[in-house]
Amino acid sequence: MKNQEIARALHEISVLLEVEGKDKFKPRAYARAARSIESLGEDVEAVARRGELESIPGIGKAIAKKIEEYLDTGTISHLEKLRKQIPIKVTELESIPGVGPKTIKLLYDNLKITDLESLEEALNAGKLEGLPRLGAKSIAQIAEGISLVRGGMSRTLLAEAMDVASRLVEYLKQSVSITQIDVAGSLRRRRETVGDIDILVNSPSPEQVAAAFVSYPEIGEVIVKGDTKVSIRLKSRLQVDLRLLPAESYGAGLQYFTGSKDHNVRLRALAQQKKLKLNEYGLFRGDTAIAGRHEEDIYDQLGLQFIPPELREDHGEVEAAQADQIPALVELSDIRGDLHSHTDQTDGSNTLEEMIEAAVQLGHEYLCVSDHTKNLTVANGMDESRILKRIDEIDEINNSGRWPIRVLKGAEVDILPNGELDIDDSVLSQLEVVTVSVHTMMRMDRAAMTERVCTALESKYAHILGHPTGRLLLKRPGIDIDLEDVFEVAKKNNVVMEVNSYPQRLDLDAGNIRLALRSGLKIAINTDAHKTFELDNMRYGIFQARRGWATASDVINTRSVKDLLPLLKK
DNA sequence: GCCGTTTTCGGCCCGACTGTTTTCAGTCG
Numbered sequence: 001m002k003n004q005e006i007a008r009a010l011h012e013i014s015v016l017l018e019v020e021g022k023d024k025f026k027p028r029a030y031a032r033a034a035r036s037i038e039s040l041g042e043d044v045e046a047v048a049r050r051g052e053l054e055s056i057p058g059i060g061k062a063i064a065k066k067i068e069e070y071l072d073t074g075t076i077s078h079l080e081k082l083r084k085q086i087p088i089k090v091t092e093l094e095s096i097p098g099v100g101p102k103t104i105k106l107l108y109d110n111l112k113i114t115d116l117e118s119l120e121e122a123l124n125a126g127k128l129e130g131l132p133r134l135g136a137k138s139i140a141q142i143a144e145g146i147s148l149v150r151g152g153m154s155r156t157l158l159a160e161a162m163d164v165a166s167r168l169v170e171y172l173k174q175s176v177s178i179t180q181i182d183v184a185g186s187l188r189r190r191r192e193t194v195g196d197i198d199i200l201v202n203s204p205s206p207e208q209v210a211a212a213f214v215s216y217p218e219i220g221e222v223i224v225k226g227d228t229k230v231s232i233r234l235k236s237r238l239q240v241d242l243r244l245l246p247a248e249s250y251g252a253g254l255q256y257f258t259g260s261k262d263h264n265v266r267l268r269a270l271a272q273q274k275k276l277k278l279n280e281y282g283l284f285r286g287d288t289a290i291a292g293r294h295e296e297d298i299y300d301q302l303g304l305q306f307i308p309p310e311l312r313e314d315h316g317e318v319e320a321a322q323a324d325q326i327p328a329l330v331e332l333s334d335i336r337g338d339l340h341s342h343t344d345q346t347d348g349s350n351t352l353e354e355m356i357e358a359a360v361q362l363g364h365e366y367l368c369v370s371d372h373t374k375n376l377t378v379a380n381g382m383d384e385s386r387i388l389k390r391i392d393e394i395d396e397i398n399n400s401g402r403w404p405i406r407v408l409k410g411a412e413v414d415i416l417p418n419g420e421l422d423i424d425d426s427v428l429s430q431l432e433v434v435t436v437s438v439h440t441m442m443r444m445d446r447a448a449m450t451e452r453v454c455t456a457l458e459s460k461y462a463h464i465l466g467h468p469t470g471r472l473l474l475k476r477p478g479i480d481i482d483l484e485d486v487f488e489v490a491k492k493n494n495v496v497m498e499v500n501s502y503p504q505r506l507d508l509d510a511g512n513i514r515l516a517l518r519s520g521l522k523i524a525i526n527t528d529a530h531k532t533f534e535l536d537n538m539r540y541g542i543f544q545a546r547r548g549w550a551t552a553s554d555v556i557n558t559r560s561v562k563d564l565l566p567l568l569k570k
Numbered sequence: 571g572c573c574g575t576t577t578t579c580g581g582c583c584c585g586a587c588t589g590t591t592t593t594c595a596g597t598c599g
Contacts, residue, residue, distance in 0.1 A: 023571085029571035057572090058573090063571070102597085226586070257599080261599060264599090
């Protein structure tokens, strides 16, 4: 999808027009259009093909034409012209916290600053001093911002941020009297990575909460401290915002600070249509609050079904809520077993027995042990004879009745570059759950990679496609592959898509889960655990599946073994 | 440049916080 590229291009036009300074509202129109494309629930190219670009909010004739130009040629001549005229590296400068379009204009107009390097030079030469509106503090903030950007300030994995947030919430609860406390923001929406943490508190003594907050042992620095908002940066560099809310507007605050921004824009527009006003203090008719204490009431009063935080991205959830069609999303308690785990037989850390015992502790009805196969030599992958031995071992365990759990015979079979599986069919046929995955030669071009994976899915014994894109969050992008083609072939061959719960993977991502479900596919939410405690990562896969609009019936491992195994028959 | 159960012209989401201001602009979410 080119949505993000196009959004970035439109945003850049917006900033450059701002610097140009001819028109006050044009930049705003481009900024709005950029946001609109960024949060569009489907491929903008598909919308363009249908000739419906102008139906997207904020897109009219002129911008629609520019989007078409980008889709045709890969560039927008208007943007190219602006770049020649005003050679500013917009993305680079905007990555500095506190620097926006106006500051970029100021720096360019006065000092011809165009990028991080020239900004740093000017800063070191003391040239920023004396510029209007830039005092000592602003300059210090820019200096700090440059080193932050240079230091590779990045986002934090959901799992890690949830951990940090729950420790901080515990600390606050222990320290002061608190009536209500919630984590909001992208963390509550369960985005796969988060930029910061938002914590909302209602307390009889807000000053004490703020005081406790800024004396948290893991604090690095205080960024801002007001009556209703306090921001800190932890030693880990992760920023945490604390909002102090009164009880009567707690629900409105929770709604507002959960976002997303685009979801909130939609809700405010909806409120306006109904002659109401929505802000972080409540939903108002004139000066009278008609909702605010409880988040549910906001949605109710707007004529909407309650929308789970995971869906609040303006990806069609508002329309669905209006039509009473918000699905009952899958929950952790729906899960009855795990279909992807490893042992010390290959690259896992625990024995088969230890893994089984841990799964029993989690209350699973079944655990599929799916160690790697021989092509993955770095993981000591199993060949046919080791797999056969493993099959006997598992039969023995299941027959012994030692554990109140069914152990399923499986393997995570490597997809070779030519699309063949690296294990003989005669052995694959004896396994109950065969997950096929790409682990090597990950840089093939799109066509070849798509062909490779599709060929594998056509195998009579491929049940599940493991971590379909192979991406590692904040580390490496996934393989280049046409998932729409893959989904089509998977549908024909009755292959299930995995939602891998490993915090660094979360693969498929939410958008592709939704696409897979729309293609009529089922998903399996698996942990890919290599250690006993990693079996507990299931919740992250659940979050991701919920963000992909999945219900319990979309997920095969919400079923009993008896109902599950027939689903895998080809 | 976009958009309209007030409008095809004349407006453009909303509020907190900070810094540099003597009343407000810029950024952020």
